[in-house]
Amino acid sequence: MSHRYLILGLLAEQPMTGYDIRKQVKEVLSTATNASYGTLYPTLHKLLQEDAVQVDEIDQEGRPTKKVYRITTHGQAELRQWLREPTSADRIKRDFLLKLYFAQQVSQSDLQRLLAERRDETEALLDTLQSQGESLDDPREKWIIDYALMLYRAEMAWLDRVENQIASA
């Protein structure tokens, strides 16, 4: 349901294409959502039907016609309403934690590998985030990057603890 508002929110800042939206999601909002083309385009079409957005088609040579969407006043009203509604709880699925919980009964070495892999991934994410965070003006973007940084740093500390406990057992 909230992909509607993701789109509406981004278009409230400036008109853009579906491609631009996806880019923005990947670059700054991936901590919040992971919407892919498969949801984005159909949702844009629906919003258009409902008159929450409008579109300008811009012909280009050698590329598909670019469709620049912008929000309507109706769409703005919907966005504002959503912002006031109670926020729905985080929806999260961490297969990693499930495996952590089950791995031990099966094999100690699987458990260690699992933790090591998680550590590597988290480290890589931290690197990316850190370089992203350095050159940022928009405070909102900073908050989000900061949120992710804090998450993964805390997770690294937790990984240390768990790995120690396993090693000393």
Next chain:
Amino acid sequence: MSHRYLILGLLAEQPMTGYDIRKQVKEVLSTATNASYGTLYPTLHKLLQEDAVQVDEIDQEGRPTKKVYRITTHGQAELRQWLREPTSADRIKRDFLLKLYFAQQVSQSDLQRLLAERRDETEALLDTLQSQGESLDDPREKWIIDYALMLYRAEMAWLDRVENQIASA
């Protein structure tokens, strides 16, 4: 896809009913997944067909017949295989962060309310988790509670920072 393995993993420890599985999820695995009856029962039926689990029906008075599921060797093999496969990335949706990103353009007071609400919820969660964590033997359960505790504590610190920045702007 991973609800299969959630079920298989729990049944590998001991036979239980669909109801028991849901309880276990709520009580100790909610940081990892949120599977509800609507997925759990149909998935159990499918696993039964595929011979990954078996069932013993136990008649009870005044209640539906209790169906106690247990894992088969075939199911165990599947579980072990999953544990070795690369772990799929966390799947997350945080409407809260989306709203944070958009609220400012619309209204400063919405932004403050949003943060205050999040703080209250996080505090409440921390309380619950802390009391849960005190009386725990199983180290796996401790790790998971600990993971959640670390997440929410770090989030509280982040909330402090963001609220300060907003207040001083």
Next chain:
DNA sequence: ATGGGCATGTAAATCGTTACATGATTCT
């Protein structure tokens, strides 16, 4: 020349939530 970025989309499959339906028992 090869890979990445630009730019649109669709189809099939599956995943998952929510609400509904039922009803006895036990705790407060």
Next chain:
DNA sequence: AGAATCATGTAACGATTTACATGCCCAT
């Protein structure tokens, strides 16, 4: 008396993923 717990499930809807399909432009 009323709420929570035990215990099963379905139906309708909505959300989401993944892979497919197309093809130029630009930088290395």
